Amino acid sequence: MSAQTFTLGRAIRLFLLSFGALIFLAPYIFMISTAGKAQSDIFSSSLSLIPQHWSYIANFTKALTRVSMTTLLWNGVVVCALIFVFQVMIAIPCAYAMAKLKFRAARLMMVLVMLGLLVPIHATALPLYVAFDRMAVLNSYFALVAPFTISVFGIFLFLQFFRAIPDDLIHAARLDGMSELGIIGRVIVPNAWPAITAFAIFSVVAHWNDLYWPLIVISNQTYATPPLGLLYFRAAEAGDDYGALMAATLIITFPLVAAFLLAQKRFVEGITMTGLKG
Amino acid sequence: MSALSLRGIHKSFSANxxxxxxxxxxxxxxxxxxVGPSGCGKSTLLRILAGLESADGGEIVVGDRDLSPVPxxxxxxxxxxxxxxxxxxxxAAQNIAVPLVMRNLTRLQRLPLVGPLMPGQRKAIANIKREVRDMAASLKIxxxxxxxxxxxSGGQRQRxxxxxAMVRRPAVFLMDEPLSNLDANLxxxxxxxxxxxHRRxxxxxxxxxxxxxxAxxxxDRVAVMIGGSLLQLASPQVIYDDPQHVEVAKFIGQPRINLFASQAAPDGxxxxxDIRLRSAExxxxxxPVTIGIRPEFVAVNRNGQHGLPARIDRVEFLGSEIILYCRLDAIGETVIAKLSPAEGTGLAVGMSVRLEFAPDRLFVFAENGRRLPSFPMSADVALETANG
Structure with a gap:
């Protein structure tokens, strides 16, 4: 790699890749830039990336004080963690049974999983809303978490991964005296970390950024997730103060960006090992 | 008393x-x-014995306990x-410890966090560690x-x-081709x-x-399994010298036994x-019968008058022995002969020789493959029967 000469072909490839990366990053870069601009900068007729008056501090103070940012982030963490934990707790035993145990309903379950993959949340949103309303559980963590605890996508992803685990390993575990739950806890989970991390990205990213479902079931600010909080912030506080809005957005996207950068290698490993493209 | 017995084990996968x-x-x-060719059901039998598959019928008895319903x-x-x-x-140590942990610790003692608080857990774990160390030492790992x-490496993994498998002193020890992933020397x-x-x-x-x-x-004893049936269970020597079925004779022995299709003569x-065999029945x-003889009981006669004329097709030199592939002039069948290097020197492809067969080493198999007990008749008796 290091010995490779800098040929024309390589230069073209590098240029194309950098160009692509720039296009993908452009909105984020623009967001970082706007978060540091004063009101007059944002609405000036010339477009510049570097703010003329550095007002990061002012904008971030506004974002942090005008809305209860800690509540938003905390809600995001709680909701994402609960969803992820329940999804894994349900999907792993389910996928194990479908991949490694022989039972009559296995085919039917596979069909149901496939069907589940085809139905989007938007189709079931209304009945769920009505049901939650009747149960008087709107505006709670329960309403945010419950519809997502069974992830057919998770079952599908783990199923593919578990199928690759050799049968002999499961047989050996049984002969060593493990129950089926023991096999899941002692053999399957410790060997499924790549799949679990891969699933973690899909799950956490999807639910951290989700606006649709919280918008339906949450009207009380105390349970607002970050994207919903941002919406309130824009409507009620910021108005056209885009600097503060972008600062708030930066704060909210930061945890995911940081987490991905830190665990990038493991994530990529996990996705390539499950044979699934993100 | 037998320590382990399988009785009438049946298994089908759909119609198979x-x-x-x-x-x-x-x-x-x-x-x-x-032992048996691939697909003969030997691994399935082992899995049924272990409880990893369920049999459609039959009993598995270890000691005096029927294990069929036991998981x-x-x-x-x-x-x-x-x-x-x-x-x-x-x-490696944790791998060896697993069966002990599952057996010697209670469900609560095994739990993370809670386990160490349970009484007796520390002592049980110390015992397990000692047993694992002893086992590793005895296996030199x-x-x-x-x-x-x-x-x-493969050899280390195998140990x-x-x-x-051995650390928990099982009642029965099963091995499913444990050496087939190692290289030939190892x-x-x-x-x-x-x-x-095993002896220990x-x-x-x-x-x-x-x-x-x-095998x-x-x-101590070899069980030859072919096509889902146990054809013979006997000591290695009996299996080789006295096969009870043509498939056993064919499967055991390298190079393969010589087999010739034949028929009973008018006198039975x-x-x-020039050899005549009389069957007990x-x-x-x-x-129709099949006659078999192992390659080491075929002798090559270079210029004598005895034996069946044949032509050498191929000579394989294997160092300690020479394998000869000859074609019988009369019936065109190939006969394999195994010779010591001394006997085989000077033999070359295309030479005409005579092949002599040891009369008391000929097997006769019935059409259904079963062995027919037979013995050779001396030449004069043979002549007598032919005339009478």
Whole structure:
């Protein structure tokens, strides 16, 4: 790699890749830039990336004080963690049974999983809303978490991964005296970390950024997730103060960006090992 | 009393009958090799014995307990897998410890966080650690104890797998081709070690293999399984010298036994060249039979008058022996002869020779493959019967 000469072909490839990366990053870069601009900068007729008056501090103070940012982030963490934990707790035993145990309903379950993959949340949103309303559980963590605890996508992803685990390993575990739950806890989970991390990205990213479902079931600010909080912030506080809005957005996207950068290698490993493209 | 017995085990996968009523008894300390071509059902039988598959019918008795309804986890049967099936996330020591942890600790003692608070847990764990160390020392893998399976060679993994199976002193020990993933040199060496381990453990052992050399060299008794049936269960020597079925004769022996299709003569005997064989049971004239003789009992006569004329097709020099492929002039069949290098010097492709067959080493098999007890008739008696 290091010995490779800098040929024309390589230069073209590098240029194309950098160009692509720039296009993908452009909105984020623009967001970082706007978060540091004063009101007059944002609405000036010339477009510049570097703010003329550095007002990061002012904008971030506004974002942090005008809305209860800690509540938003905390809600995001709680909701994402609960969803992820329940999804894994349900999907792993389910996928194990479908991949490694022989039972009559296995085919039917596979069909149901496939069907589940085809139905989007938007189709079931209304009945769920009505049901939650009747149960008087709107505006709670329960309403945010419950519809997502069974992830057919998770079952599908783990199923593919578990199928690759050799049968002999499961047989050996049984002969060593493990129950089926023991096999899941002692053999399957410790060997499924790549799949679990891969699933973690899909799950956490999807639910951290989700606006649709919280918008339906949450009207009380105390349970607002970050994207919903941002919406309130824009409507009620910021108005056209885009600097503060972008600062708030930066704060909210930061945890995911940081987490991905830190665990990038493991994530990529996990996705390539499950044979699934993100 | 037999320590382990299988009675009439049946198994079918949909319409495919894999096991057709297999019965087998193993004594205390006995080492039985279950040998047969791939797809004969030997691995399925082993899995049924271990409890990993359920049989459609039949009984599995260990000691005096019927194990058929007992789940695999409670059978106290240990198995070494062809792939070794070591837990990839655990070190060698942890792998060996697993069966002890599952048996010697209670459910609560095994739990993370809560476990160490349970009374007696520390002592039980210390015992397990000591047993694992002893086992590793006896297998000479003490230096590998902290390595994970991914960092070990095939031979080392195989030892860890043996350790994991033996550490809990099982009632029955099963091995499913444990040597087939090793290279040839190591395999021969490991044979001796497994026999030695078996002797020390003193537990009935069923060893599945498709390699007849392994079966013959290691086992007290060899069970030959073909097409889902157990055709013969006997000591290696009996299996080789006295096969009870044509398939057994064909499967055991390298190079393969010579087989010739023939018919019973009008007088009820079986003729092969100038040799006449009389069967213990009277054969109807014209009954199709198969005559077999092992290559080492075919002698080459270079310029004598005795024997059947043949032509050498191919000569294989194997160092300690020479394998000769000859074509019989009369019937065009190929005969394989195994000679010592001294006997074989100077033989070349295309030479005409005469082949002599040892009369008392000829086997006669009925059309259904069953062996027909037979004995050679001396020349004058043969003449008499022919005339009379």
């Amino acid at each position: 009958q894999i096991l057709k009523g297999v019965s087998l008894d193993a004594g205390e300390n006995e080492f039985i090799a279950l 695999a986890a409670d059978r106290n049967i240990a198995m070494v897998f062809q792939s070794y099936a070591l837990y990839p996330h655990l070190t 003490d230096h590998l104890i902290d390595r994970k399976p991914g960092q070990m 860890v797998a043996l350790g994991r 395999r021969v060496h490991a044979r001796g070690e497994i026999v030695e381990l 453990a003193g537990v009935p052992t069923i060893y599945v293999t498709h390699d007849q050399a392994e 013959l060299s290691m086992a 005997t079986v003729a092969f060249g 009277k054969l109807t004239p014209g009954t």
